[in-house]
Amino acid sequence: MSRAFRRSNPITLVLAAILCVGFFVFFFAGADGPSLARTVGADTASSPLSPPSLPFRKAKANAPHAAPPVVHYYMNNVTTSRTPVENEETVLILTPLVRFYQQYWDNLLKLSYPHHLISLGFIIPKTKEGNAAYAALQAQITKTQKGPKAKRFSSITILRQDTENPMTSQNEAERHKLENQKKRRAAMSKARNSLLFTTMGPTTSWVLWMDADIVETPPTLIQDLANYDVPIIAPNCFQRYYDDNKKAMAIREYDLNNWIDSPTARELGAKLGKDDVLLEGYKEMPTYRSLMTKMYDKSADPGAKVKLDGVGGTTLLVKAEVHRDGAMFPPFPFYHLIETEGFAKMAKRLNWDSFGLPNYLVRRSAILIQSTSLTSRRYTTITSEERKRNPRNPCTSSIWAHELALYWRYR
Numbered sequence: 001m002s003r004a005f006r007r008s009n010p011i012t013l014v015l016a017a018i019l020c021v022g023f024f025v026f027f028f029a030g031a032d033g034p035s036l037a038r039t040v041g042a043d044t045a046s047s048p049l050s051p052p053s054l055p056f057r058k059a060k061a062n063a064p065h066a067a068p069p070v071v072h073y074y075m076n077n078v079t080t081s082r083t084p085v086e087n088e089e090t091v092l093i094l095t096p097l098v099r100f101y102q103q104y105w106d107n108l109l110k111l112s113y114p115h116h117l118i119s120l121g122f123i124i125p126k127t128k129e130g131n132a133a134y135a136a137l138q139a140q141i142t143k144t145q146k147g148p149k150a151k152r153f154s155s156i157t158i159l160r161q162d163t164e165n166p167m168t169s170q171n172e173a174e175r176h177k178l179e180n181q182k183k184r185r186a187a188m189s190k191a192r193n194s195l196l197f198t199t200m201g202p203t204t205s206w207v208l209w210m211d212a213d214i215v216e217t218p219p220t221l222i223q224d225l226a227n228y229d230v231p232i233i234a235p236n237c238f239q240r241y242y243d244d245n246k247k248a249m250a251i252r253e254y255d256l257n258n259w260i261d262s263p264t265a266r267e268l269g270a271k272l273g274k275d276d277v278l279l280e281g282y283k284e285m286p287t288y289r290s291l292m293t294k295m296y297d298k299s300a301d302p303g304a305k306v307k308l309d310g311v312g313g314t315t316l317l318v319k320a321e322v323h324r325d326g327a328m329f330p331p332f333p334f335y336h337l338i339e340t341e342g343f344a345k346m347a348k349r350l351n352w353d354s355f356g357l358p359n360y361l362v363r364r365s366a367i368l369i370q371s372t373s374l375t376s377r378r379y380t381t382i383t384s385e386e387r388k389r390n391p392r393n394p395c396t397s398s399i400w401a402h403e404l405a406l407y408w409r410y411r
Contacts, residue, residue, distance in 0.1 A: 021230060079202075080203055097133050104215050107217055110219050115153050159199075189339045222317070232347060235356070238251045257280055259292065260290040261310070274333070295358035
C-alpha cells in the first residue's frame with residue numbers, strides 16, 4: 001500500500017465519495033428534466049406560467065409562491081399515431097361557445113378516449129347570451145370534475161373575450177345572409193385563433209375542433225379519426241330534424257364547407273378582387289364544387305376516405321404539428337377563402353393535406369322544420385354549359401340548387 005494512501009484519513013475518503021455522488025445526481029437527475037409522460041395521477045402544474053394544457057390550481061393566499069419552473073420539452077417525443085391511446089397521446093378539444101347545449105356535454109362525457117388525456121378549451125363572448133352559456137357550462141364542469149375520476153378531464157380552460165360583434169342579430173337568417181358572411185366568419189376566425197394559441201401546450205398531440213351544437217358522435221370518435229393517421233380529417237356533418245309530413249325524425253346535410261374544388265370555382269376566384277371571398281352555399285356564387293355532404297351513401301363503406309380542398313369546423317381532427325407549423329384560421333381573404341376553408345388552403349401551402357369521411361356521420365342538434373313549406377321555392381342556377389363541362393358533378397342539378405337555397409333559408 002502506498003504511503004500517501006496510508007496517510008489519508010478515512011473520513012476524507014467518505015466525504016469525497018459523497019461529493020462525487022452528489023455531483024452526478026445534480027447534473028443527471030435534476031427535477032427540471034424533460035418529461036412527456038402522463039399518468040392518471042399526475043400532479044397539477046406548480047406555476048400559472050405552466051402550459052395551459054396542464055391542470056393548475058392557485059396556491060392558498062398565505063402560501064409562499066414557488067419560483068416559475070424551467071421545463072425542457074423534446075418535441076420529437078410528441079407523437080401522433082394510429083394508436084393514440086396506447087401511446088398516451090394528449091387531445092385538446094376546442095369549442096367556440098355562444099349557446100350551451102346539454103346534449104353536447106353529455107356527448108363529450110360518452111367519448112371512450114381516456115379522459116385524463118383530454119383537455120378542453122372554450123371561448124365565450126361577454127354578452128348576455130354568452131353569460132348564460134358560461135353559467136350553464138360552469139355548472140356541468142363543476143359536476144363532472146367533482147365526479148368519478150374516470151369522467152374527469154385533464155384540464156379545462158375557459159376564455160371570456162370582449163370582441164366587436166359584427167352582427168346586430170343572432171337570428172339564423174340574418175347570420176347567413178351573403179352580405180354578412182365575410183364579417184361574421186372573420187370574427188369566428190379570430191375567436192378560433194385566440195382559443196388555439198392560448199390553450200395548445202407543448203404536450204398536445206391532437207386538436208379536435210367541435211362546434212357547440214354537435215350532439216351526436218360515435219364514442220370512439222377520436223380513435224376512429226386518428227386511425228387514419230392523416231394531418232387533417234373531417235367526418236360528414238348532418239343535422240337531425242323533425243319531418244312534419246312523416247311525423248318522424250330525419251337527417252339532412254349540414255356542413256357544406258367540406259368540398260373538392262372545381263374549375264368553375266377557380267375561374268370565379270381568378271375574377272375576384274384581392275379582398276373578395278368566395279363562399280360556398282349561395283346561389284349568387286355557383287361554384288359547382290363537389291360537396292362531401294352529397295357523397296354520403298348509407299350502404300357504402302363507412303371508412304371510405306376522400307381528399308378535400310376545403311374543410312368545415314363542425315368536427316375536425318388536426319395533428320397539433322399542423323397548427324405549430326403556422327396553419328391557422330385566416331380572418332382575411334387567403335386565396336379568396338376565409339376561416340376553416342382558408343385554414344385548409346393554408347395547411348396545403350405548408351404541405352399538409354386534408355381528408356374527409358363521406359359515410360362517417362356526426363350530427364348537429366335537431367330542429368323543427370315544416371316539410372310542407374320546403375316545396376315552395378325552387379332555384380335553377382345551373383347553366384347548360386356547366387352541365388356539359390361537369391356532367392358527373394353531384395352539384396349540377398336544379399334539385400341541388402333548390403336544396404341549397406332551402407338549406408340557407410332554414411338553417
